[in-house]
Amino acid sequence: MINSQSKTFDSLEYIAAKTSNSYLKIVVFTIGKLTVALPVAKVKKVTKKSTIYSSGLTHVHLTHIDQQEITVIDLHQKLFKVSQSQLDREKEYLIITKSFLGEPLGIVVNETPRLMDIPLTQIRTIPNTYRQADTLGIASHVAVIPQEDDTSKTIFILDLERLV
Numbered sequence: 001m002i003n004s005q006s007k008t009f010d011s012l013e014y015i016a017a018k019t020s021n022s023y024l025k026i027v028v029f030t031i032g033k034l035t036v037a038l039p040v041a042k043v044k045k046v047t048k049k050s051t052i053y054s055s056g057l058t059h060v061h062l063t064h065i066d067q068q069e070i071t072v073i074d075l076h077q078k079l080f081k082v083s084q085s086q087l088d089r090e091k092e093y094l095i096i097t098k099s100f101l102g103e104p105l106g107i108v109v110n111e112t113p114r115l116m117d118i119p120l121t122q123i124r125t126i127p128n129t130y131r132q133a134d135t136l137g138i139a140s141h142v143a144v145i146p147q148e149d150d151t152s153k154t155i156f157i158l159d160l161e162r163l164v
Contacts, residue, residue: 022119022121023117023118023119024039024117024118024120024123025116026038026039026040026115026116026117026118026155026157027039027040027043027046027095027113027114027115028113028115028116029095029107029109029111029113029114030109030110030111031076031079031109032079034079034156035153035154035155036139036155036156036157036158037116037118037143037155037156037157037158038097038107038157039157040115042160043095044098044104045096046095046096046112046113047065047093047094047096048093048094049063049092049093049108050063050064050094051063051064052108056083058077059073059074059075059077059083060072060073060164061073061074063094065094065104065106068104070094070096070104070105070106071099071103071106071164072094072105072106072107072108073105073106073107073108073163073164074108075107075108075138075163076108078135078138079135079138091110091111092108092110093108093109093110093112094106094107094108095107095109097160098160099160099164100160105160105163107163116155118143118145118155122143122144122145123141123142123143123157124141124142124144125140125141126139126140126141126142126156131162136156137162138158138159138162138163139156139157139159140157140158140159140162141156141157142155142156143155143157
């Protein structure tokens with residue numbers, strides 16, 4: 001089931017305990033065909049994307065928001081080697097969070113993020129073997145949510161320590 005030894009899960013469990021007994025509130029967004037999320041307690045704000053500066057050679061960029069420099073991560077470029085900015089510039093948003101160093105960190109998304117409550121019983125730890133071998137190792141947990149049409153939705157919960 002859930003590996004309570006995981007440092008990241010301890011923080012997810014703590015966040016969930018502060019808000020409700022059995023659910024974790026998350027901010028959900030898509031990157032390519034993947035559905036990913038962050039715990040809402042880790043999100044400072046969601047804003048329209050401002051001008052992003054970059055050499056274009058990596059998935060790490062820079063922007064200015066509220067008199068502050070913010071490192072921006074293009075997860076689409078990190079995961080799929082194609083910049084999300086090249087796909088659809090008009091609908092971009094930034095999810096502002098903090099890096100593991102405590103610095104502001106923005107994540108570029110192409111559509112408005114959604115809020116969801118996920119039952120803790122549906123959140124599972126991703127095995128370390130997989131996390132070390134795949135670019136999707138930036139996720140620490142996965143939630144599989146049953147849908148009304150007998151399918152399921154898989155949501156990968158990101159680990160902020162592995163994004164940069």
